[in-house]
Amino acid sequence: MNNEMILDLMKSRRSVRQFKQTPIPADQIENCINVARLAPSAKNIQPLEYLYIDEKEKVDAVFPFCKWAGYIDPKGNPEKDKTPVAYLFVLVNKNHIESDFFKYDVGAANENFIISALSYGIGSCWLLSINRPKLRELLNIPEHYNIDSAIALGYSDEKHVVVETEHDIKYWKDDDKTFFVPKRKVLNVYHKNKIEIK
Template identity: 35%
Template sequence: MLDELIKKNRSYRKFAQVTIKCDEIKKILEILRFVPSARNAQPLKYIASCNKEKNEQIFSTLKWAGYLTDWNGPDKTQKPSAYIVILQDKSISNDNFVLTDAGIALQTILLKSVEMGFGGCTIAAIDKPRLSSILNLKENLEILYVVAIGKPAETIEIIDVKDDIKYYRINDIHYVPKRSLSELIYAIIE
């Protein structure tokens, strides 16, 4: 079952226009209470938005799909239904261990979203000062990532890497090259 969730978990960038209730997002956030944290510091905080107006403001601070230079992101009929903003509370921890925590949280958010019939996309290309202002964040809170969540409305195909690892689109199919297992394994020591 975990294998299937991982294989369905793609970086979706086009979404069907469905409503995601905040109670559904709370289910995703609830599971984050149980994930590991370096030194058990638990320095991550989250802001969830299911509000259309606030979602528009968040959307305006994001850059989508860096390799697709001729695409500016989802159009108004393809935008996500919700967002989770991942924050570092520097008053709890201000070290690089937070990136490990954030990676665990990101994967958990995305896998739980897939389990619930949604999909997501992790975004790090953010106008952080502007989004901080929009969200009225205190100085101790730093934006790390934004996760867009919605009902996927695109086809994504995994293919083997040939010459390049850059994802691309042909005829509205999003192709994602992945390295072979033999390229990933440096050594197995028996």
């Protein structure tokens, strides 16, 4: 893969909330977790562990405990036959943490995982709005793990359009179910040598 392809892949990543019902090959997920594992880690403590759920019964049981696209709720929810086919739960092993630096580890590892998955054509949505107590009970996650986030997974069945914005950052969906994602303009976020208010 050349440089241009890597950048295009990263730029093309969007949060997917409508999924085809095609199963994901487990060996590809293992490769993606391997890339997540190699992400930067504050003090190199590496407190993150990963629980992958792809058994249909469990996947369906997880779904009610996730919230989607808060600005346009319920319009952004996965439709009945377009729900995720798997989830990755990102767990923080409390036996290994001494500060809240692990939050940065999660950011780096999740993005590594998400981009790796996309390199296999697998779409994803990073989820913080999850019902942690219910998920802990459902998935039997021991107390010495914090449930940080979930990553919903599956092949995308949704069209996304990025729009440049200066102000309004709220995403929306049109009547054709295309998902529009405003992104701040590069000139408004990139400062070279000095800060100029634009």
